Amino acid sequence: MNLWLGLLIGLKEIWAHKFRSFLTMLGVILGVASLLAMFSLTAGMARGMREYMQQIGGIEFVSVIKQDVPPEQEFFYEISPGRTIDDALAIQNTSGLVSYVSPVVDIGANVVAGAETFKGEVKGSWPDYIPINKHVVEIGRGLSWLDVERAQHVAVVGRSVVDKLWPERPDYNATGETILINQRPFQIVGIFEFYERTEDKRRRDLGLKPAMGAGGGGGRKPPTRGAGMNRSSPFGRKNSQILIPISTAFYEFRSANMVGKEDAGPNYKLDGLVFQVADTTRFPETLNQVSNILRTTHRGVEDFGFDTREEWFDRIEENVRNVRTSGGLIAGISLLVGGIGITNIMLASITERIREIGVRRAVGAKGRDIFVQIVVEAAVIGFIGGLLGLVASLGVMRILVAISPAENAPVLEAQNVIISFAFAVVIGVFSGLYPAFKASRIEPIEALRYG
Amino acid sequence: MALIELRDVTKRYRVGEQEIVALDGIELEIAQGEFAAIIGPSGSGKSTLMHLLGCLDTPTTGTMHIDGIDVSRASSNRLAEMRNQKIGFVFQAFNLLPKFNVLGNVELPMIYSGVTARERRERALYAIERVGLTNRVHNTPLQLSGGQMQRVAIARALVNDPKIVFADEPTGNLDSITGATILALFRELSEQGRTIVLVTHDNEIAAQAARKIEIRDGKIVGAGGAKVGSPALV
Numbered sequence: 314m315n316l317w318l319g320l321l322i323g324l325k326e327i328w329a330h331k332f333r334s335f336l337t338m339l340g341v342i343l344g345v346a347s348l349l350a351m352f353s354l355t356a357g358m359a360r361g362m363r364e365y366m367q368q369i370g371g372i373e374f375v376s377v378i379k380q381d382v383p384p385e386q387e388f389f390y391e392i393s394p395g396r397t398i399d400d401a402l403a404i405q406n407t408s409g410l411v412s413y414v415s416p417v418v419d420i421g422a423n424v425v426a427g428a429e430t431f432k433g434e435v436k437g438s439w440p441d442y443i444p445i446n447k448h449v450v451e452i453g454r455g456l457s458w459l460d461v462e463r464a465q466h467v468a469v470v471g472r473s474v475v476d477k478l479w480p481e482r483p484d485y486n487a488t489g490e491t492i493l494i495n496q497r498p499f500q501i502v503g504i505f506e507f508y509e510r511t512e513d514k515r516r517r518d519l520g521l522k523p524a525m526g527a528g529g530g531g532g533r534k535p536p537t538r539g540a541g542m543n544r545s546s547p548f549g550r551k552n553s554q555i556l557i558p559i560s561t562a563f564y565e566f567r568s569a570n571m572v573g574k575e576d577a578g579p580n581y582k583l584d585g586l587v588f589q590v591a592d593t594t595r596f597p598e599t600l601n602q603v604s605n606i607l608r609t610t611h612r613g614v615e616d617f618g619f620d621t622r623e624e625w626f627d628r629i630e631e632n633v634r635n636v637r638t639s640g641g642l643i644a645g646i647s648l649l650v651g652g653i654g655i656t657n658i659m660l661a662s663i664t665e666r667i668r669e670i671g672v673r674r675a676v677g678a679k680g681r682d683i684f685v686q687i688v689v690e691a692a693v694i695g696f697i698g699g700l701l702g703l704v705a706s707l708g709v710m711r712i713l714v715a716i717s718p719a720e721n722a723p724v725l726e727a728q729n730v731i732i733s734f735a736f737a738v739v740i741g742v743f744s745g746l747y748p749a750f751k752a753s754r755i756e757p758i759e760a761l762r763y764g
Numbered sequence: 765m766a767l768i769e770l771r772d773v774t775k776r777y778r779v780g781e782q783e784i785v786a787l788d789g790i791e792l793e794i795a796q797g798e799f800a801a802i803i804g805p806s807g808s809g810k811s812t813l814m815h816l817l818g819c820l821d822t823p824t825t826g827t828m829h830i831d832g833i834d835v836s837r838a839s840s841n842r843l844a845e846m847r848n849q850k851i852g853f854v855f856q857a858f859n860l861l862p863k864f865n866v867l868g869n870v871e872l873p874m875i876y877s878g879v880t881a882r883e884r885r886e887r888a889l890y891a892i893e894r895v896g897l898t899n900r901v902h903n904t905p906l907q908l909s910g911g912q913m914q915r916v917a918i919a920r921a922l923v924n925d926p927k928i929v930f931a932d933e934p935t936g937n938l939d940s941i942t943g944a945t946i947l948a949l950f951r952e953l954s955e956q957g958r959t960i961v962l963v964t965h966d967n968e969i970a971a972q973a974a975r976k977i978e979i980r981d982g983k984i985v986g987a988g989g990a991k992v993g994s995p996a997l998v
Binding site for chain 2: 318325329668669671672673674675676677678679680681682756757758761
C-alpha cells in the first residue's frame with residue numbers, strides 16, 4: 314500500500330468524523346498556536362532589545378572610563394594627565410583595530426532660539442562621534458574636521474531639539490538658523506533623523522498611538538512622535554543631542570576653570586572618550602592594543618578602564634534564549650497534551666474499526682499496512698491541526714497583545730512558523746505510533762469475530 | 765501434489781484452564797478444479813478448518829500445503845500474501861467496508877498487491893461485471909440487498925484471480941431464493957475451472973457440490989471421492 318493511498322484513506326476517515334476529528338485536532342491547534350505565539354512574542358522582544366542596543370552604538374561601541382588606580386600605583390597616580398585629547402590622537406594615529414575614536418566634553422547648556430528655550434546637553438566631539446553612536450544626518454551635514462580645526466560655531470542637532478525650539482513648525486528644516494548655546498551663537502548645519510523603535514514608526518505611519526506612554530506633545534500634531542521624545546530612553550537621548558566641534562567647546566566653555574574665586578586655567582580634561590572596534594571578532598586584541606596606547610599617554614598609570622557592551626549583549630541574548638526555551642517548553646507541553654489526545658482517539662477508533670481492520674487483513678493487508686494506515690491518519694490530523702494552529706496563532710497573538718500591551722509587537726519569523734508546524738506533524742506521527750502498533754498486532758480472525 | 769494438502773493437522777485452543785481440541789488429526793487433499801463442500805453441525809470444527817485453509821490462522825501441529833507452499837509455519841506477512849494472491853474468501857457476514865462503494869470494496873485486495881490505480885479500476889469493473897452488478901458500481905453496501913452484497917464479496921474474492929475461493933456459509937444470511945442464485949454463481953465459477961471450497965451446515969447446499977467432506981468433533985468422518993469435473997445436478 315502506498316503512502317498516497319494511506320493519505321486518502323486518512324483524509325476520508327477524518328472527513329467521515331468531522332466533529333470528532335476537529336476535537337482531536339483542537340489540542341494540536343491550540344498547542345501550535347501557543348507555540349508560535351510564544352516564539353513570535355520573544356522574537357519581537359529580541360528585536361526590540363537589539364534595536365535598543367543598536368541605538369546606543371551596538372556591540373562595537375567602547376567607552377574609556379576613569380577608574381581607581383591599583384593600590385601599588387596610588388602614590389604616583391598624579392603624574393597621569395587623565396583622559397585628554399592626546400589619548401584620542403594616539404589611538405587614532407596608532408591603533409589599526411579601532412575604526413573610529415572621538416573625545417567628548419559635556420556642557421550642560423541653555424539653548425535659546427527666539428522665544429523658546431531648551432535645556433539640554435551639548436557634546437563637544439570629533440566628527441567620528443557621529444558614526445560611533447550610529448547617528449544619521451537627515452538634513453544638512455555632520456561635523457567636519459575643518460570645523461574642529463577652525464573651532465567653528467556650528468552645531469548638528471537632534472530632531473527633538475528642533476521640535477522644541479520651533480514648536481509651531483513640524484518637520485522644520487532649521488539648517489542655517491542660529492541658536493544660542495549659553496549665550497554663544499551657533500549655526501545649525503545639520504539635523505539628525507528622528508530615532509524611534511520600528512514598532513513606533515510603524516504605528517505612527519499607520520496613524521496609531523505609540524505602544525507605550527507617549528512622551529509629551531500628545532496630539533500636538535498628527536502623527537505624534539511618541540517614545541522617541543522621552544529623554545530617558547536611548548532614542549529620546551539621541552533625539553535631544555546637540556553636537557559641536559570639541560575645539561569650539563574647549564575654546565568657548567572650558568578656557569576658564571574657576572576653582573573657588575581663582576581661575577585655574579584651561580581645563581583640557583575630557584568627559585568621555587569613545588571608540589568603535591573595527592572587527593568585533595578581535596575584541597580582546599583591540600582592547601589590549603588600546604590599553605597599551607593609553608598606558609603610554611597616561612605615563613604607565615592605569616587610571617582607566619573600558620566599558621563595553623559585550624557582556625550586556627551576551628546577557629540579553631541569554632535572556633531571550635531562556636524566555637524562548639521556557640516558553641517553548643510550556644507551549645510544547647500543551648502540544649504534547651494534544652498529541653496524547655490524538656493517541657486516545659486513535660485507540661478508541663481502532664476498537665471501533667476492528668472489523669474493518671479484520672476485513673483488510675483478510676484480503677491481504679499485512680500488519681505493517683495497517684500500521685502505516687493508522688500512523689498516516691494521525692499524521693494527517695497533526696498536519697491539518699498544525700495548519701489551523703498557524704492561523705489560530707495570529708488570533709492568540711492579538712489576544713495576548715490586547716491583554717498585556719507589550720512594548721514590542723510580536724514578530725512572525727519563517728523559521729518559527731516552520732518549527733511549530735513541523736513539531737505538530739511530528740507529534741501527530743508519534744501519537745499515532747502506539748495505536749498503530751496495537752492495530753497491526755490484531756489477528757485477522759479475532760478482528761473478524763469481533764462485533 | 766494436490767492443490768491443498770493437510771497432514772495430521774490439529775488445532776487446539778486454550779480457554780481459561782480448559783483446552784479445546786477443535787481439529788484432531790485432519791488428513792485432507794483437495795485437487796485443482798474441485799468443488800467441495802465441508803459440512804458438519806455447529807461446533808464440529810468446520811469453521812476452524814476453514815480459517816486454516818483460508819490462511820487466516822495456523823495449525824497447532826501438522827503440516828498444511830497450499831499450492832506447494834508450506835503455510836503451517838509461515839510468517840504473518842507470508843500468510844497475508846497468500847490471502848492476497850492465492851485465496852479468495854467469501855464470508856457469511858459479507859464483511860464489506862460500509863464507507864466504500866462497490867468499486868472501492870472490490871478494489872481493496874489490489875491495494876495491498878501494488879496494482880496501479882488504473883489497472884485496479886479495470887480489473888474491479890471486470891469482476892463486478894462477472895457477478896452482474898455493473899449498474900451498482902457506485903452504491904455503498906448499505907444501499908444493496910443481501911444477495912447483492914454477497915455478489916460484491918464474491919467479486920472482491922475473485923479480483924486478484926486466486927487459485928482457490930473459500931466461502932464460509934455464503935448463503936447463511938440470505939433467503940432461500942437469493943441463496944440459490946449465489947450457489948448458482950459458485951457453480952458457474954466451478955465450471956470455469958476455479959477451485960471452490962464452501963462450508964455449510966445445510967445438507968441441501970452441500971449436495972450441490974461435487975464432493976462432500978463431512979466433519980464431526982474435529983475429525984473428518986467422510987471425505988468423499990476427489991472428483992474433478994462437472995458438479996452433480998440436483
